[in-house]
Amino acid sequence: MTTIIEALDVRKRFGRNEVLRGATLQIPRGAIVGMVGTNGAGKSTLIKCLLGLLRPDNGIVQLFGEDSWDLSAENKGRLGYVPQTVQLYPWMKVDQVVRYVAAFYPHWDGAWSNELLDRWQLPRDHRVGPLSPGQMQKLGLVLALGHRPELLILDEPVAALDPVARREFLRAMMEVTNDEQHTVLFSTHITSDLERVASHVALLQDGRIALFDELDAVKDRVKRVRIQAANILPADFHVRGALRIKVDGANALAAVADLDDRLVGELAETWHADVSIEDLNLEDIFLELHHADR
């Protein structure tokens, strides 16, 4: 499978603050990747490095097999980007800004962008300045999709939207990219959105990609194990592969990656315990990975 995005050992520092500490990520064609991470984890920085808006201090970043810093005009034409806050020329009308951006693209699909404007009910004769944040995001998406890009990168595109607008936005995004030819990378805090649309999930933690896999595989891999032992568990109670353990007397709660029957058997036998396994949704997994209580 062709790799569209490739980042190897990417490091980026702003002054004394090292934001990216060796992030590695490879995204195949057709994948819809949701990138999650806490505030300040480096999601926007990584995306900007991927886009060539920031130059990494170290590492390799490639888009379409080409160094993203010196991306050719041709490959830039295959790329669409919606930033966290869409900032456009406030003095232009919606229609004007679309045509302004279109002028730079040799293969802009005018009919398609017009259809998107109609579908999302964006007022063409209104100035960009007074548009609501939701309308701005939609307009940003129109501008990112108008040239039918193969790769779409969105940096927290729905952060400013209300739940209705958010769902509508995601549905629209899926409609236009759901042909397995488009690759999408989007960062978000909202794990429910990610579960709704993503095929893959990437977790950015402390400047590194701590987890990257297909969404179902991640959910399969990480489970919560509830242990009820016959005796009080020791303070150094440990479970192999545990992301987090909480011990309370004879009871323990552990989030475990790569859980298998053998490990369950070992726990039951060693501690004379009843071991039950619970499925986790993505938000739970996210919280477990960040050692946060619900």
Added chain:
Amino acid sequence: MPTAELSSLSVTTRFGKRLSAVWLTYRTRPLAWLMLLIYLVAGGAAVYQLHDPRPPFEIWEAGAINQKDKSDFRLQRIDWGRQRRLAVTPRVPNPEPKLRFATPDVQKAFNQGKKPVPPEKARTIEIYSEEDIPADFWEPGRYPRVETVIVWGSPLTGATLRKLIQTHPLKALSIRIAHTTTADDLRSLADADHLELLQLDAIRVMLEPGALSWPKNLRTLSVTAYAPLPIERIQEWRALPRLESLILNVPSTEQASLLAPEIVAELEQFPQRPTLYLDVPEGSDGQWAVAAQSHFRRLAVRPGHVLKSRTAAACYAFGLVLIPLGFSVLQLTGQGLQPWSQFAPGAAQPHQWLAALLWASAGTISTGFASYHGVAWPTALAIPMSGVLSYTACGWLLRHDRSVGLVGLVHPVMAYAPLYFLSFVFVGGLGLFGFYPTWGGELDWFLRGRYPALAFAIILIGIWTGRRLLFTLFSVRRIAEEAGTATAPLSMFDFVGWARITQPFAAKQLKGQANWNPLQRNREWRIEATLNAGPALTRAQRVSVWLCGLPMHPFDYSSFFVAILIGQSVVFFGVRQFSFEFELPRPALTGAFIQILMMFLFVPMGLIWSRRRWMAHEMLFPISRRDWMLDGFVAQMWLYTPIPFVLATLALTDAILGGVVSPAPMEVATSLVGLVYAIIASWAVSLLVVTWSPQRLMWTIAALVGLPFVCVPLFLLIGWLVGNENTTAFDAFLTAPATITVAVIVALTALMGLIAWARRSWQTLEVGRVN
């Protein structure tokens, strides 16, 4: 001040405590300390200027400069007015090569060690003789290039003078010490149509009653006499329609005043309002008192006395003090306008109070000192008001990208108007000092209160622009709050766009403002025209499209400023602030050109600044990084195209009107070089700064904005020195520090440019930080 800190103080805390808390937060800010340092240095300069007690007259004696040097021969060569940039007398031009004729022994000395000058190449002829010059000396064709003739001591009969005038189209003629010359001898002067400058020194007939003849097209008349001139002479000069400069050198005494009231009254009636240069001996301050009360448009003097420089110097020193102070006020005001300060209890008011108190105290002190030193009160009040004007304009300019005018009534383009007028006082004035030494006289008149309309205009505009501070100061809280609400989206520090989210009025204002914006229509047809260019854009087309993404097109702001220039001229005509009766006023016209130039330097920077947010997105357009940078560079250079156009207009006007606008083409050429250099240098430095330290955006802006303002005046100065043929070696020596400064700046910038080029930093510019 952080919200948390202020919140902890809460509204229940006494106002004084909150005020001191705001004040104390500035302790940890390096910029505040830098401002303080600048303030102290500038304040020191002001104190230095003002340490002398107030003089009885607004005249400064040359003898007071240095009594010891007074006997020095150099004093005779120095025009102190010129050295102080206050005044200068026009000199008789004597371009090289020169031919000198004298008695044999003197001639021998003249010729010693010099190559003989062929007569056909001579441009200046100087004759030192006590005998009449034979008429055949001026045979036609003997001196085809001669422009200036200087005659010393010769009686110069009428026949000789007639032959000279008939055979040679002279521009300048100087006749000195010709006691026997009669009115009949000078009659042929009436036929000297080409003569622009006439110098008559010690010509006895000048003192006698009876009519004399004068060249019709005379621009400069210099007269030296041993006694006061008869009133008829003055009346004769009234009929010279093109007279620009009148130099009177009459060594009068206190008892026999050169400026007798009847002469003053007569001179005031001159319709052409010439520049009046007076060579007044020491100890005749009474005459100056008369001069000071008169209504001459310009006044300049030669060695002996110069206009008092301290008044002007004090005002400029105060201006220096007000600059850092004003920025502090701007900072404080900006803090008070922040959206968070509207919500944090007790945050906005102390900031605004501090700003208002700071400005009010500085303004009061400045006005008081200026008044004490003889500045008329409207002018003294206008000085701090012009500061308010400039800082408000700066605020508008910096937040121009919000595209919201003042309470939705004023288009953002109007933000540049105060800067335009301000440049007249500061930047324009700087240029005028180089261009026209009479500016000193103009400034002196302004300080004395001769232009009340200008002073009141500055005060009124200052009050209007700074009304928010004013309301705060007078505790008109409700009005201040309303003004604050209305102007909150104007917050210059709103770089992150909070106002759009937090200000419910912003959208309404934007919409209302957009609906009547006439420039939008202009933009629309341009976008229409450009976007039909086809699928594959050439660089020129890309640049054209790029320009469509600016808030204003060069055409827009060019039209705007030309309209202002025309309006300004109409106003000047109306109030007769400048002598428009017959001649175009040199300082006014040149000043207007300089203002236009400076604004064309300002505006593109503002436009580029306002666009910075979108640059990151534009980087992802299907254009390679190198092409994108080159497109941006070409487009931005295109924004500066009006500047060479203005310079070319200046040169053309100069050529058509014959030296009316610009004294020398060399000045235009060097200022153009300075401009180009300044732009390139600022680019090199700013790119270097961005590359090395992307976070230091302010340094980038400082480099982009600061360098042109250093380079252009310096190059103007060089141009003035190079273009002025009469610059002496001593003048050049005095300007050596300026030359060295320029050399150092050139060298440093070139070095930085080389380093930047070696690092290929312009290719590795990270624009992502601006988002």
